[in-house]
Amino acid sequence: MLTCHQVAEGATEYMEGAAPPMRRLGVWAHLRVCRNCREYLRQLSRTIGLARRALVPPPAPEVEDGLAAIFAAQGRPGAAE
């Protein structure tokens, strides 16, 4: 039987589907009986969702305007390229 420590260390390998078959089986068996590890892996998984939605600062207005101006110039007939 794997320990919680082993399951926690191997959590990403397991979640990424990269664990060798016997290891995978061992983690699966542990998770069936260990609520604490199940909760931990669920939280790791939800963390990925949060990371995907993590906010970044919006572009400064002058940056957006500058890019929009380049876009407009490129779209005109006879523009470079």
Added chain:
Amino acid sequence: MRRNRGGIGVAPQGSYQAGAEEAATLARLRAGDQAAFRTLVRERHGRLLRLAGAFCRNRASAEEVVQETWLAVITGLHGFSGEAPLAAWINGILVNKAKTRAVRDGRMVNFSDLARDEGEGDAFEPERFLPDGHWAEQHRPWDALTPEREAGDRQLLAGVGEALEKLPPAQRAVVLLRDVEGLESPAICKALGISEANLRVLLHRARVKLRDAADRMVRG
């Protein structure tokens, strides 16, 4: 235009079919629609800057790489075949530009050295486990994290953004590429010059740290 990805895996490459919304966006961009372009800039610019920051050693060069990326996107829109999501295509351009530039300027972050340094030892502090290998603490469910908060709690999502910025550079790079932007592992290994094993070790450490940060914030 953002695609939903179910679960933890990502859609296999080569089977991408643009949805109606994405196809409409692309058509508007190709027609020179200013509003569509501004929306794209608002959606992607900050994320591109964050991603460039993982490759570049300073803010100024990250900004230049992002600028070069936008120029390539603008000139390349008509040639883009739509065989990948628009965001993935733009990310690919950025990664190439960032690498080329960093190598040329001799400022390429050596991810394989970083992977060795950042991957040493255990991902967890020893006190988190009892001597018999059980957790020292009970993980209480994130009941306070409702789907509504998950999607729209700006304070929480900004906090997660700050936690991402605080990660060591190689861990930040892999979690941004894999979990945030959804690149496939082989593409990430190639871009960073690291092995799959390196990638998993770094990803694991990053996720463990982000989960701990999220745990504190969820319980507030």
